[in-house]
Each structure stands twice: as structure tokens, then as C-alpha cells.
Amino acid sequence: MNGDAVELSPRFLNKHDQLYKNIEQVKPLEGYQDIVCHGDAYGFVIRNADGVETHLTLREFGEILQQTPGFEKGKPIRLMACEAGAGDGLPAQYIADLFGVEVLAPTDILIVAPDGTMKIGKNNDGVWKKFEPRRKFQ
Template identity: 35%
Template sequence: MVEQHEVATGARHPPPESGGGWTPPDALRPLERLEPRLAAVYLESMRTDGGRAFYGEKDHRMRDAASAVRPLAGVYTADLHGTPGSFIVDGTTLDGRDLGRLIRADGEWRGRPIRLVSCETGRGEAPVAQDLADHLGVPVVAPTELVANKEDGSLILIKERRNSFGRIKQSVAQDGQWIRFLPR
């Protein structure tokens, strides 16, 4: 009977003594569902204590910083470069749907709310953080300013400006916020 089923459907069943570990041929792993450019981004990303960091393999400073971010209980942290309208990973521009697909591919996500450690992704009239919340169907918290982490792993929002000598000066963003975006 098993042989006839295999011939008719092409499905292969594990031998009874195998104890499992069998995956049906049509049950693709999440990474296999990603288009090639997103699969390349995912393969360069790295797991962190709170979620995943999406930085190129040569972006050592940011990968180290992401590893130091303190996780939040019950929250998935996505750490990556961002702007109010997009995410950027090693030269690849992503929208909320793209990042949503990458997060869904991570088996550690499990439908949890998202914290974006991604500069300015909560700023503006149509922030990319809202796009992500809409696509994943979960709340997303994102900063309105640049994000930096302190030595203890906590996060602060900062502003940058050029001084009279043309050098960039950083200061704590007194008006910066972490905004919560609910799916619409």
C-alpha cells in the first residue's frame, strides 16, 4: 500500500523504524521561500540573544553592537540600518514587506511583537515601521532618531550635527521617541 501511494503521488514516507525526521516534499523550509536577494540578506544575518541582526558579514562594528543589545522578554529585536522610509542591508534596500519576509523566515520569531533597533524607522508620516507592522500583523516599536547602544546593552536615541569645524557631534536626542505601531 505504501509503495502504491509513493508511485501515485511521488511522496516518500519514512520507513517505520526510522522514528521520524521526515519532511513532506511540499513543506518547504522558510528560507527556500525567499526570493534570491532576500535569501542572500538572510544568509548574511546573524542570530542575537533577542532576535536577528541584519548586517553584512564585513560590518563588524555593527554586528558587535547588535550582539551587545539587551533582549526584551517576549519581544523579537530586528537590528539593522534604516531610514524613515526603508531598511538597508549591505547595500540592499528593503521595505516593510521584505523585512517581514526575513523575520518570518526566522524560526525564533514565533509571532512576537517587534522592536526595531534601526535608526529613524519610526519617523515621519509614513514610516517603514508601520509598513512592517501591517505586513506582520504584530505591534512594532521603532525610534524616531538615530539609535546607539551603551556599554550595558541598553539603547539611547541620539542626534548628530556638524560643529563649526565641520565635525559631526553627537548628543542625546531630548525629543526622540520610541513609537509603537499597531497593524492596520
């Protein structure tokens, strides 16, 4: 990641991204740590300051997260990544299994307003879905 990215935080956004600005207003969820990244139902995306996207496999993202200062291993996660909980919730379930913790993830696109309010889906018809670890990766 380049100097325009938030590198010392489990928030994988660049400072030119509107989500970077809006996410600062989101209220923490007691008992959870927020992991913020662009994503979809299959994986994660890091977008640099020029808008160039790097698609990461679940494994790549897990490895990056493990090495990220500020990430609290063993603490439940609110995974703020679009569609990470959609369908079978492949990204969310992978993270739950990898770290052996509960993960909350949106079932549709996550829209974060400038005041920090969030809705899931364009019509606010999505939900936060809970994923429990099924197995621990080694």
C-alpha cells in the same frame, strides 16, 4: 546575503559591522523580539562585509523576515532600525500591519554603545514609538 552575514537570526547585520558587536550587549525587552537592521524613514538596508549596501523595499524586507529562522510570527517586535518610527513611521507601520503585531521603533537614529546602552538621536531626544496594526496584508 553572503557568509559574513547573520543569516539564521532576525539580526540583519554582518560580523564586521560595529552594530553587530554592540547589539549582543543589549538587554532583551520582555515580551518583544528584536529585529535588527539598518534603515531609515523609508525602508531597510542590508550592508555586506565589503560595506556594499542593498536597499530593500518594505515588501522585500517583510518577505525576507517571514522566511527567517528565529523570527516568531505573532510576537510583538522591537524594530531596531534607525528612523523606522520617524514621522508617520512607514517602515514600522508596514511591519505592524504585515504581521498583525505591535511594533516599537525609534523616531531618530539609534545609537547602540559597546556596553549595549542605547540612545535615540544624537542628543538622545528621540523616543521609542509604538505602532499598532491597522490592517492585515494578504
